[in-house]
Every structure is written in C-alpha cells, then in structure tokens.
Amino acid sequence: MWSVWLPVASLLIVIATHWLYRWRNPKCSGKLPPGSMGFPLIGETLGFLASSKSIDTPTFIKNRMKKYGQIFRTSLAGRPVVVSSDPEFNCYVFQQEGKLVERWYMDSFAKILHQDAARINAHKNVHKYLRNVVLGHFGPEALKDKMLSQLEDAINKRLHGWSKLPSLEVKSSTSAMIFDFTAKQLFSFQADKSKEDICESFTNFLQGLMSFPINIPGTAYHRSISIITSELEERKSNPEIRKGDFLDQILADMKTETFLTDNFVIYMMFGLLLASFETISSTLTLAIMLINENPKVIRELTEEHEAILKNREDVNSGFTWKEYKSMTFTHNVINESLRLASVAPGILRRTLQDIQVNGYTIPKGWALMVVPAALQLNPSTYEDPLTFNPWRWQNISANVSAKNFIPFGAGMTSCAGAEFSKVLMGVFFHILVTKYRMTTIKEGEVIRSPALGFGDGFHIQLSAKHG
Ligand code: HEM
Numbered sequence: 001m002w003s004v005w006l007p008v009a010s011l012l013i014v015i016a017t018h019w020l021y022r023w024r025n026p027k028c029s030g031k032l033p034p035g036s037m038g039f040p041l042i043g044e045t046l047g048f049l050a051s052s053k054s055i056d057t058p059t060f061i062k063n064r065m066k067k068y069g070q071i072f073r074t075s076l077a078g079r080p081v082v083v084s085s086d087p088e089f090n091c092y093v094f095q096q097e098g099k100l101v102e103r104w105y106m107d108s109f110a111k112i113l114h115q116d117a118a119r120i121n122a123h124k125n126v127h128k129y130l131r132n133v134v135l136g137h138f139g140p141e142a143l144k145d146k147m148l149s150q151l152e153d154a155i156n157k158r159l160h161g162w163s164k165l166p167s168l169e170v171k172s173s174t175s176a177m178i179f180d181f182t183a184k185q186l187f188s189f190q191a192d193k194s195k196e197d198i199c200e201s202f203t204n205f206l207q208g209l210m211s212f213p214i215n216i217p218g219t220a221y222h223r224s225i226s227i228i229t230s231e232l233e234e235r236k237s238n239p240e241i242r243k244g245d246f247l248d249q250i251l252a253d254m255k256t257e258t259f260l261t262d263n264f265v266i267y268m269m270f271g272l273l274l275a276s277f278e279t280i281s282s283t284l285t286l287a288i289m290l291i292n293e294n295p296k297v298i299r300e301l302t303e304e305h306e307a308i309l310k311n312r313e314d315v316n317s318g319f320t321w322k323e324y325k326s327m328t329f330t331h332n333v334i335n336e337s338l339r340l341a342s343v344a345p346g347i348l349r350r351t352l353q354d355i356q357v358n359g360y361t362i363p364k365g366w367a368l369m370v371v372p373a374a375l376q377l378n379p380s381t382y383e384d385p386l387t388f389n390p391w392r393w394q395n396i397s398a399n400v401s402a403k404n405f406i407p408f409g410a411g412m413t414s415c416a417g418a419e420f421s422k423v424l425m426g427v428f429f430h431i432l433v434t435k436y437r438m439t440t441i442k443e444g445e446v447i448r449s450p451a452l453g454f455g456d457g458f459h460i461q462l463s464a465k466h467g
Contacts, residue, residue: 030361035073043075051449057373058450081367085374087403094411104348134416144321152319162462167441169457175281182276187247280421282452287337290388302433304329332393338407342373345450375404436462
C-alpha cells in the first residue's frame with residue numbers, strides 16, 4: 001500500500017511546492033520590482049479592499065510604498081500588478097498608450113459582452129470613437145453652446161427642491177441630481193416619469209460591478225440594463241423618433257461602425273452613466289463637507305459669485321462661459337476637492353511588452369496601476385496634504401501639477417468628462433453660495449475602501465438666503 005501512496009504523495013508535494021514557488025516568484029526576464037504576491041490565488045486583494053476611516057492614501061498602498069518604494073509588485077483579483085506612485089514613470093506610461101501599454105477597462109467590457117478583449121482592442125477605433133463621441137456631447141463646445149444653461153436650470157430646480165426639505169443626505173441627493181441630468185443627456189431618460197428609482201439601483205449595484213456583473217432578473221443591474229435596452233429597442237423600431245441626445249448619434253453611427261452592436265451600445269451607455277455620476281457626486285459631497293467646515297472658504301466663494309452677479313449687464317441673463325472661466329477661487333476649490341477626493345482608486349493599464357524602470361522589469365501581460373491619491377496626498381509635493389486649503393493652488397506651478405495632479409488621468413487618454421465635471425461643480429457652487437445657506441444636521445464620515453465613501457451619510461439642511 002505504502003509503495004503506491006508514497007510516490008503519489010511526494011509528487012503532489014513537489015507539484016504544490018513548485019506551484020507555490022512560481023506564485024511567489026513569477027517569471028520575469030529581469031529583476032521584478034520589490035513586493036509580495038501574497039497568498040495563492042487571492043494575492044493581497046483583501047488588504048487592498050480593506051477600508052480605512054481617513055481621507056489619506058489607503059493604508060495598503062502607504063505601507064507598501066514605505067517598505068518597497070514608489071514602484072512595487074503585488075497580486076490583486078488573481079492578477080499580477082505593479083503599483084506606481086512615481087510621477088515620472090506614470091507620465092511615461094500615459095504616453096505609451098498602444099505601444100508599451102493599453103487601457104484596461106476594455107477587459108471588463110469584453111467580459112460583460114462575452115467577447116475576447118483582444119478582439120475589441122483590435123478595433124483601434126473603439127477608444128477613439130468613445131472618446132470623440134463623449135467629447136462631442138460633454139466637451140467644452142457642447143458645454144458652452146447648450147449644456148451650461150441646461151445645467152443651471154437643472155441645479156436651480158434641484159436646490160430649490162432641497163430647500164423645502166427638513167434634511168437631506170448629500171451623497172445620495174447629489175447622485176440623484178447628476179444621474180438624472182446625465183441620463184437625460186444620454187438617452188432622454190425622464191426620472192420624474194419613471195416608475196423606478198434607477199439611480200438608487202445603480203448606486204446599490206456599484207460595488208464590484210465591473211468585475212462581477214451578473215445579469216440576474218431582479219437585481220439592480222438587470223433593471224438598469226433593461227431600461228437602457230428597451231429605450232434602444234424603441235428607437236430602433238421607430239427610426240423617425242429623434243430626441244437630439246447621445247443615443248441618437250450612436251444609432252446613426254451604428255450604420256457604419258461594425259463594433260457598435262446592440263450589446264456594446266447598451267453596456268457603453270451603462271458604463272458612461274456609472275463613470276459620470278458616482279465620480280462627480282463623491283467629489284461634490286466631499287467638497288460640500290469641506291466648505292461647510294470652512295467659513296472662510298464659503299465667504300470667499302460667496303464674494304466671488306456675488307461679484308459675478310453684480311457685474312452682469314443683464315440681471316436676468318444666465319451663467320455664462322465667460323463667468324465660468326473667470327471664477328478663479330472657485331476653480332481652486334474644485335481642484336482642491338478633486339485632489340483630496342482622489343476618487344479613482346487606481347488608473348489601470350496592461351503591459352504589451354516588458355517595461356524597464358529604475359533597474360526593474362515589469363513583465364508583458366501584467367497590470368499596471370497608477371494611484372492618484374499617492375501623488376495628490378504626497379507631503380513632499382503638497383504641504384500639509386490632508387488640509388483643505390484652496391489657496392495653495394495660487395502657488396502650484398503647471399510643472400508640478402502636470403505630474404502630481406491627475407484626478408482625470410493625463411494626456412491623450414485622460415477623462416473625456418473632465419470639463420463637464422468641473423462645470424457642473426462650478427455651476428453648483430454658484431447657485432449654492434448666492435442663494436442658500438447650509439446647516440449641518442449630521443456630520444459625515446470619510447471612508448476609503450478604497451473607493452471614497454461617506455459611512456452612514458452626511459446630512460444638511462438648505463435654507464434660502466432671501467425670502
Ligand atoms: C469627478 C469626476 C470624474 C473623475 C475623477 C474621472 C476620472 C477618470 C479617470 C481617472 C479616467 C481614466 C483615464 C485613463 O485611463 O488614463 C477616466 C476616463 C474616462 N472618463 Fe472620467 N472621470 C470623471 C467624470 C466623468 C464623466 C462625467 C464622464 C462622462 C460624461 C466621464 C467619462 C470618461 C470616459 C469616456 C473615459 C475614458 C476616456 C478614454 O479612454 O479616452 N468621466 N475618468
């Protein structure tokens with residue numbers, strides 16, 4: 001009996017030991033960056049997802065930066081990853097799109113569509129198309145021409161509604177406001193006419209969505225996808241319906257662009273909704289929390305916006321692009337909020353070739369994660385980095401911010417919704433400080449897990465300043 005089992009057991013031990021050794025020491029043609037691959041299969045995922053009750057860079061990243069330096073290796077969600085907080089290297093990586101690296105989110109997209117990521121990526125047009133179509137609808141020209149006044153209208157109505165409430169939770173209220181506005185722009189969704197609160201559906205489903213999307217009837221994800229699907233079907237069967245929204249353009253482009261299948265379009269709309277309302281609402285909630293704690297900031301904001309109103313030739317005219325561009329202090333408040341919020345936990349790339357950096361080799365096929373918080377909350381760049389100090393932006397040179405302020409990424413691949421996000425926040429502050437006063441009902445608690453969250457909520461009351 002022993003003569004049979006002993007060799008089998010020995011062989012299993014040898015295989016397991018070899019496997020474990022390979023897990024801990026992945027193949028590499030040079031020297032891997034320092035770090036640890038953690039436990040077999042799960043790697044260091046649990047540590048990465050652990051929440052911390054602080055606005056600071058997540059402890060997982062901070063501790064490893066201290067131990068290994070600005071570039072270290074780890075394993076997250078079953079993949080080998082190199083994390084970088086080296087501004088020079090990050091800058092280089094952002095310039096290597098399509099050469100040494102490629103954007104990562106198409107992987108999740110491909111998984112949802114049950115397609116091969118390489119097949120989607122092979123369409124060089126996909127990224128370019130997505131970027132151009134979003135910029136066409138949400139970029140500076142569209143904002144200037146029509147969206148600025150629509151935003152002013154929508155935010156005015158929303159804040160008026162809030163001022164009738166005894167209390168409101170800021171994160172969910174701003175999420176609903178942004179969701180309704182973006183969904184209307186994308187596919188003319190009319191929140192007030194919908195039977196469902198799809199904004200809440202989206203929010204509930206957000207955690208882990210892109211990695212584990214399960215389209216099971218009854219789930220929020222399923223409901224949200226159904227709403228977009230039925231809108232697409234209705235438009236396709238009634239081609240005479242033209243609503244002048246984003247979906248109209250996609251429908252027109254579907255005739256010429258082969259990658260624009262029904263499924264692709266549905267998930268693209270879904271992805272855009274998520275990309276827009278969660279990011280802006282988290283940044284805006286943090287901004288409201290911070291300005292509410294800083295009377296001096298509210299005072300200077302109010303002065304800036306009252307001066308804008310006073311200098312208006314026509315008292316009945318709306319907020320203009322020129323006014324938006326002129327509000328220097330508000331832009332500082334927006335930058336400072338984006339810096340502290342650092343809402344994107346990581347900007348991901350996949351390496352297409354081995355990459356050499358500081359004497360290390362990052363193997364082909366690995367993930368690369370740039371962590372904005374590690375740069376934006378770095379005390380060597382930003383003095384007293386956890387303090388909300390909009391005035392610091394008076395002295396930050398373009399040279400410093402180009403590499404150390406990347407809330408929207410950088411270069412050719414940076415966020416296509418960046419200007420829209422900033423305009424939305426600017427218009428929001430304009431209306432807020434000229435018309436309303438805030439009172440805290442329940443203080444919020446900042447949590448990173450690693451996405452920015454607000455515990456069990458931040459509640460305020462809004463009251464009109466005049467009458
Ligand atoms: C505070 C708000 C926002 C933040 C912090 C943010 C952040 C980011 C980041 C970090 C990236 C990745 C860049 C990269 O991979 O190099 C990105 C990409 C993108 N974002 Fe945003 N985003 C915000 C709002 C929005 C909004 C409102 C929209 C849509 C209207 C949007 C649409 C996109 C798109 C389409 C991309 C992909 C761009 C490309 O691949 O060329 N984002 N965003």
